[in-house]
Structure formats: C-alpha cells, structure tokens
Amino acid sequence: MLKFQVHSPGKVILHGEHAVVYQKPALAAVVGLGTKLQLRSQAGSQVASFQLEALNCTVEIELNEFNAFVANFRNKYPSDKLESTAKLMEEVRAEVAKQLERTMGTTPKQHTQRAFLSIYYLLAGAVLSAPGDQRTLQTGFQVQVETELNVGAGLGSSASYGAALAAAFLILAGHFDENSYLQEENLALISHWAYESERVNHGTPSGVDNTVCTYGGILRFVKGQGFQALCIQKPLSILLVDSRISRSTADIVAKVRHLGEEFPQLIEAIWQACEQLVNAAVPLYESFGNAQDDSQKFEKLERLFQINNDLLKAIGVSHPKLEQIFTIAFKRGFFSKLTGAGAGGYAIVLLPENYECNEVYWKLKEELEAAGFGVHVTTAGGVGLRVSSLDN
Numbered sequence: 001m002l003k004f005q006v007h008s009p010g011k012v013i014l015h016g017e018h019a020v021v022y023q024k025p026a027l028a029a030v031v032g033l034g035t036k037l038q039l040r041s042q043a044g045s046q047v048a049s050f051q052l053e054a055l056n057c058t059v060e061i062e063l064n065e066f067n068a069f070v071a072n073f074r075n076k077y078p079s080d081k082l083e084s085t086a087k088l089m090e091e092v093r094a095e096v097a098k099q100l101e102r103t104m105g106t107t108p109k110q111h112t113q114r115a116f117l118s119i120y121y122l123l124a125g126a127v128l129s130a131p132g133d134q135r136t137l138q139t140g141f142q143v144q145v146e147t148e149l150n151v152g153a154g155l156g157s158s159a160s161y162g163a164a165l166a167a168a169f170l171i172l173a174g175h176f177d178e179n180s181y182l183q184e185e186n187l188a189l190i191s192h193w194a195y196e197s198e199r200v201n202h203g204t205p206s207g208v209d210n211t212v213c214t215y216g217g218i219l220r221f222v223k224g225q226g227f228q229a230l231c232i233q234k235p236l237s238i239l240l241v242d243s244r245i246s247r248s249t250a251d252i253v254a255k256v257r258h259l260g261e262e263f264p265q266l267i268e269a270i271w272q273a274c275e276q277l278v279n280a281a282v283p284l285y286e287s288f289g290n291a292q293d294d295s296q297k298f299e300k301l302e303r304l305f306q307i308n309n310d311l312l313k314a315i316g317v318s319h320p321k322l323e324q325i326f327t328i329a330f331k332r333g334f335f336s337k338l339t340g341a342g343a344g345g346y347a348i349v350l351l352p353e354n355y356e357c358n359e360v361y362w363k364l365k366e367e368l369e370a371a372g373f374g375v376h377v378t379t380a381g382g383v384g385l386r387v388s389s390l391d392n
C-alpha cells in the first residue's frame, strides 16, 4: 500500500521586490514554514479524497469519471507526450466546473475552486505523462493537506501547495519514487508542475516561487532570465511578523507603476539602488556562517535590510502597522524590512546567532504579540521539498 508524506516550504522575498518588475534582480529564500501533504492509498476504494484543512473543505474525485476524462483527452490529443498543457488546462477547467456544480450544489469559494483545479490539473498531467502504458488510476486514495502558511499573504502558499501536490501525484503515477525524487530531472519535473499549478492562480507567474519552494535555499532571479542558486553556508534565522493587513499585490504593483510614470528618472534611480543592494547582499549571504567575521557581516546585512526598507518606504509601499513593527524592532536593536508587495502582509526581522539566549529577543517577541501581530520564528534559506515515509 502506497503511503508517504511531502513537506514543501513557503518563501519570502529578501531583497528586490518591486524592482524585479522592472527587470532588476531579486533574492528569494525558502522559509521554515510550509505545507504538509499525506497520501494513503485505500484498497477497495474507487474515490480520491482531498482534505484541505486550510480551506476547511474536502473535495472528491470518482476514479471512473477521472479515468474517462483522461481517456477522452488522450483520444482527442493522441500524441505520445503531453505537449500541450494549455489544452489540458482548458479541458480540466470545463470538467472541474461541471463536477463542482454537481457535487457541491452551490458555487464554492474561489480558494476552493482554484485548489480543486490545481488538484485535477496536476493529477491529470501526472497520469497522462506517466511512463509505461497504464494511464489510469486503479485504487482510491486519501490526501490530507495542512499548512503553516497564511493563504494569500505573500508567503508562497500556492507554490508550496502546488509543489506538494506535484510531488505526490508524480510518485502516485510512477514517474519516480520516495527514494529517487531528489534526482535533478525529478526535481525539475516537480518544479515544472508546481509552476503549472501557479498558472491556475496567476496566469503568468515569474516562476520564482515554484523554483525556490522545490529546490530550497536562496535564489537570485531576474524576470525572464532564470535563476541562480546562491551558495550559502547555512540558513539565516528570521522572525516573520504578520501585520494582519491584507492587500492585493496587483493593486500595489499598479500604484508603483503609476508613480514610475510620474517620476521616471527618480524611480529608475531607486530601482538601480535596489540592484546595487542585491549585488552587495549576495556575497554576504554566501559567506555568512563560515565563521570568519560573521558579526561584521551580520551588521552589514542589517544595514542592507534598513536601506532596502527605506527604499521601499520611498516608493510608498509601507503601512502604519508595518511602521509599528519596524519601530518596535528598532527600539530593541533589531533590523527589519517589509517583504513582498508591502502595504500590509509580512515584515522580516533579522535575528543574530544565539538569539534565544538574548533576553531582548524574548521581549521583542512579547511586545509584537501584545501589539496584535502574528509572530513566527523561522529560517530563510533552508531545505526545499522533501518526501518521507509514513508509519500509519
């Protein structure tokens, strides 16, 4: 009986948010919080059931209907390889709309619709492109998905969810197994399908979230030019602080674009400064933790956090609640910046070595919590997606 667990991390943008929209480099890192997916096959069952804890819902797929859908698709597009994911997405959208209406009666919430669409699309993709001749699902299974990530808050919950689903379905369909998933071509396949899942949500994502969630570490990326993994010595400790202010990335990006149209040279100078900042940060991240002058490097990194945050404030993407976080942190001697689109969402506070032994750190945490913020101590730059066995 097949049973295993997938853990895939979320992400933060360390530097270069907004500037990256204008072809400047950015750095993204995985965080120590993520999505946990458990899959157990169910002998004698003909249903695949998905318990999505974060969305408080369960969705089901009847295997006979799914297998009929796959067979129809194969008849319609009888090429051996699954060349056109666009056609598959189109067909899956129509099928899922039909099934949701029938099984749930009312139209479900948008998060549930998208989450189910990702499931159906990735499962169909994995089965249709499976090695060997068997392109059907024979035995039912149960999937449970839990997450430590706030959905829709810029921590990459959707890529983390997509990567976990992709790994699980690719194993289920026999592309690779729990022992071989870390081989380069298998990680590339997971990242590819996690990207496809992102397309369900975002149309044309940059590809950074699925890449970093799959491979882990810290990535430097430039829109349209791909990614390079930084050679870091060890992950960095950070405090993720949730301002609890929700925002729309698209709206904020549009406002910043408008500002750039009003003051083109001025805003371009800020983007150039962001690029210089990323260039200065890369060698620090790469050498931090090699025990040579770590405290000096840490202080430099703190300064870069401050400069980056001030540049983001200059383009107007802060928020009074974020400012409150920065002030609390600064008062206690910690450096912080907003991450992602801003105007709410999360702030990152840099934590020094052995922060747990420092009384001031506990005071900081206490004060942030007392002020009503969500506080999670975690790492930036740790491991990527991992599959492990399940005892029961």
Ligand SMILES: Nc1ncnc2c1ncn2[C@@H]1O[C@H](COP(=O)(O)OP(=O)(O)O)[C@@H](O)[C@H]1O
Residues within 6 Å of the ligand: 035, 052, 053, 054, 055, 110, 111, 112, 113, 114, 115, 116, 145, 146, 147, 150, 151, 152, 153, 154, 155, 156, 157, 158, 159, 161, 201
């Ligand atoms: N734990 C989860 N369970 C089910 N669906 C999830 C989960 N996490 C993310 N999703 C999917 O990802 C979508 C959120 O994507 P998005 O708004 O881009 O948020 P984020 O910035 O956190 O990635 C949800 O609508 C849902 O489809």
Ligand SMILES: C[C@@](O)(CCOP(=O)(O)O)CC(=O)O
Residues within 6 Å of the ligand: 013, 016, 017, 018, 019, 020, 021, 153, 154, 155, 156, 206, 249, 253, 339, 340, 341, 342, 345
């Ligand atoms: C502001 C931006 O640079 C990052 C947005 O990040 P997030 O949605 O807050 O994770 C936009 C983008 O890169 O598309």
